[in-house]
Amino acid sequence: MPSLLFYLFALITLGFGLMVVLARNPVTSALSLAMSFVGLAALFLSLDAYFIGIIQILVYAGAVMVLFLFIIMLLDIKSEEGKSFNLKAIVGGVVLAAVLAVQIAAVASSYGPGRTNLAEARLDLPAAAEYTKLPTIANDLRAGTLPDAKLVGQSLFQRYGFHLQVIGLLLLVGTVGVVVLSKREKEVN
Amino acid sequence: MITLNHYLIVSGLLFSLGLAGVVARRNILIIYMCLEMMLSAANLTLVAFTRFHVTDGLPDFTAQSLVFFTITVAAAEVAVGLAIIVALYRTKRSVETESVTQLQG
Known part of the structure; x- marks a missing residue:
């Protein structure tokens, strides 16, 4: 199933x-x-x-x-009906994508560790509860649920706190950039 | 049973579809959508490797925080990119790649 x-x-x-x-x-x-x-x-x-x-x-x-x-x-935006095809771009795109897909499929199917299935890579929640230090995560694990939001949060704030702040700055810069870009320029005479 | 390779191949096919769209289509908005598709395909690879790399009985959540960062960067990229497209439409009255040829030699 x-x-x-x-x-x-x-x-x-x-x-x-x-x-x-x-x-x-x-x-x-x-x-x-x-x-x-x-x-x-x-x-x-x-x-x-x-x-x-x-x-x-x-x-x-x-x-x-x-x-x-x-x-x-x-x-x-109107749909492109009635417009001529750009044959070179379409052939190029299809050939490029087909080559890449065949390459990825060939590499992936010959990748030995990739043959493990989900049953073999089984999660062991009660055992994991013994390794975790945070009581809230350990309690969830003992109850048999996977608290993955808490675990992602733990990883984000404990190991990647600085990176998280850089991402926040990036969003701020993006917001300011959008406002600047969408402002109409004054007519220059 | 579903193996890691199944997920990797689906991700590869999704990435290839996005690449075909970026190269073949002329509408800049659709090129942008295909870029988003390629980013999501990379996310699927990361999450699949996360799930199949079990340490101490749990998936390795390091890559999932990387996926979180990717999604954030993609959202910022879409906002800025769409603002650029709107600015382009104001000057050229078109969103086709053929209308942007000013830098062509």
Whole structure:
């Protein structure tokens, strides 16, 4: 049953990903991308990464896609119907992507450690409770749940506190940059 | 059973789809969407390796904090990129790559 769900969500992710590339109407592309991200979030959940899966839906399928749709509708972009194809770019893109996909598939299928399945890489929560120092995480582990938001938070704030602040600064710079970029320049006479 | 390779191949295919879109499409907005798709494919690889690298009975959460950083950077990148696209549309009245040829030799 879990393997059936994997194939279902992999198909949703890749199928709607293909729709993004093929659709002629930008609104169709944007909505397909949102669906593709939902499928990807389900794949994250199947990997026991609940926090990342929820973040994927909130940030990508929520905030980023709304921003995209807002810009598409603000600019009033027409679909490309009736326009001639750029044959060179399309052939180049398809060949490049096919070569890369074959390469990745060849490397991945000959990668020995990659043959471990989810049952072999089993999580041992009661044993992990013995190793953790924080009581709140240890209690969750003993109760049989995986407190992955707490564990990601522990990793972020204990090991990568400085990097987290740099990312905060990056968001601030990004916000200021967007405001500067979207300000209309005054007419120069 | 689903192995690590299954996830790696799905991630590789998603990345290739994004690459094909970036090279083949002419609408800058769709190129941007395909860039987001490639970033997410990289995230899937990181999360898959996280899950299959079990230390002390738990997944290795170091890579998941890297995924958190990637998602944050991608969000900032989208905001700035869309502002640039809007500024471009104001001057060129188009979001096609053919309309931006000022630096062409």
